[in-house]
Amino acid sequence: MSAIPALSVSGLRAGYGRGDDIVRGITLDQAPETILAVIGPNGSGKSSFVKTLAGLLDIRQGRVSVTGTDVTSETPARRVAAGMAYVPQEANVFPSLTIGENLKLATEFLRGRAGVGPEQREKVLALFPELGARLKTRAGDLSGGQRQMLAFASALLANPEVLLLDEPSAGLSPKIVGQTMEAIVRVRAAGVTVLLVEQNVAAALEIADEAVVLVAGQVSLRDTAPAVRAADLGDMFFAKVA
Numbered sequence: 001m002s003a004i005p006a007l008s009v010s011g012l013r014a015g016y017g018r019g020d021d022i023v024r025g026i027t028l029d030q031a032p033e034t035i036l037a038v039i040g041p042n043g044s045g046k047s048s049f050v051k052t053l054a055g056l057l058d059i060r061q062g063r064v065s066v067t068g069t070d071v072t073s074e075t076p077a078r079r080v081a082a083g084m085a086y087v088p089q090e091a092n093v094f095p096s097l098t099i100g101e102n103l104k105l106a107t108e109f110l111r112g113r114a115g116v117g118p119e120q121r122e123k124v125l126a127l128f129p130e131l132g133a134r135l136k137t138r139a140g141d142l143s144g145g146q147r148q149m150l151a152f153a154s155a156l157l158a159n160p161e162v163l164l165l166d167e168p169s170a171g172l173s174p175k176i177v178g179q180t181m182e183a184i185v186r187v188r189a190a191g192v193t194v195l196l197v198e199q200n201v202a203a204a205l206e207i208a209d210e211a212v213v214l215v216a217g218q219v220s221l222r223d224t225a226p227a228v229r230a231a232d233l234g235d236m237f238f239a240k241v242a
C-alpha cells in the first residue's frame with residue numbers, strides 16, 4: 001500500500017439512537033484509486049457502515065480519515081469538503097429538476113473545496129457523455145440506470161478522493177447493472193477511490209480490486225476480489241453469529 005491510504009477506518013462503532021451497536025469495530029485501510037467492495041448478508045450493517053463514513057450516523061467509537069485527514073468529528077458537509085462524497089441508495093437526485101439543474105445544485109454548497117468548478121464539470125461530463133447530451137431532461141424522466149449516472153456525476157463534481165456508493169445496482173436490470181459497473185470502473189480510472197456497498201456480489205466482485213465481507217457489523221473476511229470470489233461465502237453469509 002502507498003504511504004497514505006485514501007480511506008482509513010479504525011475501530012469504528014456506530015448505531016441508531018439508544019440501540020445496540022450495528023457497526024461493531026470495523027478497521028480497514030483502502031489504497032488510493034482502488035475499488036473496495038463491501039458485501040455481506042441482509043442486515044449485516046453495510047448501509048449503516050457507509051452512512052457512518054458519510055457522517056449520517058454518529059460515531060460511538062473509532063476514527064475515520066480521508067487521505068490522512070481525520071474527519072471523525074466532522075459534519076457530512078465538511079466530509080465532502082475533505083474529499084469524501086456519498087451517493088445514497090435512494091433519493092439521490094432531484095426528480096423535478098433537469099440534469100443541468102441537478103448538476104448546478106450539486107456544486108452550490110461546495111465553495112472552498114479545491115478543484116470544484118467548470119473544469120471539473122467538463123471532466124465529469126466527459127465520463128458520462130449521455131448526461132451532457134440531455135441537460136434539459138428532467139431527472140424524473142430518466143431510466144433507473146441514467147438516474148444512477150446523474151447521482152454519480154453530481155457526487156463527482158465535488159472532486160472527491162473517495163466516493164462512497166450504497167448499492168448502486170438496486171432495482172436495475174442485469175444489462176443496466178453491467179453498464180453501471182462499467183461507469184464505476186471509469187470513475188476509478190479517473191483517479192477516484194471507490195467504496196462500493198453491493199447486494200449484487202457477482203457484479204461487485206467483477207470490478208473490485210479487493211472486498212470485505214461484513215457479518216453482523218464486523219469484517220469477517222478481507223481479501224482480493226478473486227480470493228473472495230473463491231471463498232465459501234454461503235457459509236459466511238448464513239452462519240449464525242453470536
Ligand SMILES: Nc1ncnc2c1ncn2[C@@H]1O[C@H](COP(=O)(O)OP(=O)(O)OP(=O)(O)O)[C@@H](O)[C@H]1O
Pocket residue numbers: 016019022040041042043044045046047048049199
Ligand atoms: N434507521 C434505522 N433505525 C434503527 N435501526 C436501523 C435503521 N436502519 C437500519 N437499522 C438496523 O441496522 C441493521 C443493519 O441494517 P443495514 O441496512 O445497515 O444492513 P445492510 O447490510 O445494508 O442490509 P441490506 O443489504 O438489507 O440493505 C439492521 O438490523 C437494521 O434493522
